[in-house]
Amino acid sequence: MNYSKLEVLLVLDYSNNQTSICPEVFMHSHHVIELSxxxxxxxxxxxxxxxxxxxxxxxxxxSCRRGACGSCKVRVVSGQYRDKQRAADTPAPSYPLAADEMLLCQSHACSDMRLEIPGWSLDAPALKTSAQVVSKRALSTDIIELVLLPAQPLEVRAGQYVRFRLNNGDSRCFSIANLPAQDQGQLVFHIRRVSGGLFTEHLLPMLQTGDALQLEGPVGACTWQHDDQRPLVLFATGTGYAGIKPLLLTALARAAEVTLYWGGSSAADFYDREFLDQASHAHPHFRWHPIFSPQARVQQVALTQAHRWADTQVYACGNAAMISQAREQCLAAGVQAHRFVAEAFVASGAVAAEAGLPSALHPELEKVGPRYSLDGMLAAREQSVRAVAAIASQLQVGMTTAQALEMAAQTLQAMGASHTWHPTYIRFGDDTVCTPRQGIDLQRVLRTTDIVVVDVGPVWDGYEGDYGDTFVFGEHPLHQACVKALHEVFDETRQAWGRGLSGRELYDVAERSAQAKGWQLERNLAGHRIADFPHVLYGQDKLAEVEIVPSEVVWVLEIQLCHPTEPVGAFFEDILIAEAKPIATAAA
Structure with missing residues (x-):
């Protein structure tokens, strides 16, 4: 080789934290890449x-292959690499990286390497495992504590639940009432006997130490979101307390200010009173209130107390009626929508039976991965809705688009997103008529009277969330009319989907609806697939181009409207879903 013509490249070797030279000859060698x-x-x-x-x-x-979304982010454990060469007029990757991270879509290996993909399993597990019964004891006359040890450790976030799979194909969902990482991986459940219940009256009494059960999970969206400076209010009814207890344990460990309101119809319903009384004495910032009432209207008692509702994080777990009423009244008292996190359940196994794949998925256009579940997708959707609300609440007049994007990235990371499968888009004012692939002014300043689009695509626990909405600052009538028309067009299009229209026909409906209201539909934003991360492995078709009737929870409907003459636009997107579905079910 003529070494006078040898091309060399500067790379970083994370095995010894030194820079080194990567000759071109090494670039053309075969390198073994190990994934940790x-x-x-x-x-x-x-x-x-x-x-x-x-x-x-x-x-x-x-996802994007442009270095913008962070989907292919990896941690470099050891080895050398070089960045992708690009033309002078090609923008550099914009996704922020730590010193030991790189993007697979922007990097070439220069040596053998060892990489770690955060928050992602190459085995794409279906989240199924077996577990042995460790113990079983009565907590009250009709509540049993069941302790299980999974065959493999489960990564459980405080507030999640698992699904018990029964031999007849049915299932029951129960909240995990402890922090398994602190209990040698054991899972604790509080299970109330339901008259005539298949599991609680027929199977649970027969379980003995050492017996095996089949589990799926953990899943669930009512998980720890808190920063330690914010007070917490916890609502529970009955054994909904099981879902709240891990959140309480987390708050106590962090010395957070926390108040629990626990509703029950009799003294026996407060089966964990001893622990709560001891905790309230040991932790000066913790109080709890047993609410004796057949209706268990815990929020009515809470609202008589001196809570700083506008600054409070609320968690609720229990019957759907309590959660609906608590949400409505807490929001009216000043709680921000994204700070009310809840898990509702019903006394039936019927809902859980729906938690597998949507029925009649198209074999080619609607493929999903082996770990896909309706629960996981709905939990990701709820978290993304909260994320958009959290980001919008932090937007301030005078902030630049660049500053808003940095704030959004920090918010998503703090809320637990492992990746963003598409870049976060925030557009102010005139930029609201732009599509995501079009350039925007990063130094554009949010004005006192303005219109703002927030569009996020985070990954939560291996599931893709995708949600976007438009917000109005000030009282500009055209901005308000734009947002009103936006949501009307979206709702009319979703209703048309319920009549059995194809994806292409849906966007024809959207276009006619927009025109009837005096707005133009941006058809370059044409809807897309969504699934367990990453959906691009299963399909990248546009919703507006498919001739099938799209199934639930595997497609995102995107609507962008623009004014015919003024630089005013709005955007809304959400998963195609017929109606809100409860995520967890109680025992029966």
């Missing part, structure tokens, strides 16, 4: 690492 912690490997030469990994058949997460 699975131990799986693939080979790479001069191609991008993303392409090499996909060619090996591994289900790597990716």
């Amino acid at each position: 912690p699975s131990g799986k490997t693939f080979e790479a030469t001069q191609e991008l690492l993303l392409d090499a990994m996909l060619a090996s058949g591994l289900p790597v997460p990716f």
Whole structure:
């Protein structure tokens, strides 16, 4: 080789934290890339690492391929790499990275490497495991504590639940009433006997120590969101307390200010009184109130207390009536919508039976991964709705678009997003007529009277969330009319979906609806697939181009409206879903 013509590249070696030279000859060698912690490997030469990994058949997460979304972010444990070469007029990747992170879509290997993909399992598990009965004891005359040890450790977030799979194909969902990481991985459940219940009256009494049960999970959206400076109010009815207790334990460990309101119809319903009394003495910032009432209207008692509602984080777990009333009254008292987090349940196994795949998925256009579940998708949707509300609440007049995007990234990270499968988009004023792929002015300033689009695509616990909405600052009539028309067009289009229209026909409906209201539909935003992360492994079709009737919870309907002459636009998107579905079910 003529070394006078040897091209060299500067790379970073994370194995020894030193920079080193990567000669071109090494770039064309075969490098073995190991993926931690699975131990799986693939080979790479001069191609991008993303392409090499996909060619090996591994289900790597990716989306935009432009270095903007962060879907293919990895941590570099060891090895050398170089950045993708790009033309002078091609923008550099915009996704922020830590010092030991890189993007697979923007990087070439220069040596053997060891990489770690945060928040992602290459095995794409279906979240199924077996568990052995450790113990069983009565907490009251009709409530049993069941303790299980899973065959493999489960990563459980405070507030989640698991689904018990029964031999007849049915299932029951129960909240995890402890923090398993603090109890040698054991899962604790509080299970109330339901008269005539298949599980609680027929199966639970027969369980003995060492017996095996089949579990799915953990899943659920009522999980810890709190920053330690914000007071908490917890609502529970009956064994809904089981879902609240891990949140309480987390708050106590962080010395947060926390108040629990627990509703029951008799003294026996407060089966954990001893622990709560001890905790209230040991923790000066914790109070709890047993609410004796057949209706268990816990929120009515709470609203008579001196809480700083506008600054309070609320969690609620229990019957649907309590949650609906508590949400309405707490929001009226000043609680911000994204700070009311709830899990409702009903006394039936029927809902859980719906929690698998949507029926009649199209075999080609609506593929999903092996870990897909309706529960996971709905939980991700709820979290994304809260994220948009949280981001919008922090927008301030005088803030630039760049500052807003940085704030949004910090908010998503704080709320637990592992990736963003598409970049976060925030557009002010004139930029609201732009589509995501069009350039915007990052230095544009949010004005006192303005219109703002917030569009997020985070990944929560391996599921894609995608939600966007438009917000009005000030009292500009045209801005308010735009948002009003936006939601009307979306609702009319979703209703048309219920009549059995294809994806292409839906956007024809949307276009006619927009025109009838004096607005133009931006058809370049045409809806898309969504699934367990990353959906691009299963399909990248546009909703507006498919000739099938789209199924529930695998498509996102996007609507962007623009004024015919003024630089005013609005955007709303949500998963196609017929109606709100409860996420968890109580025992029966």
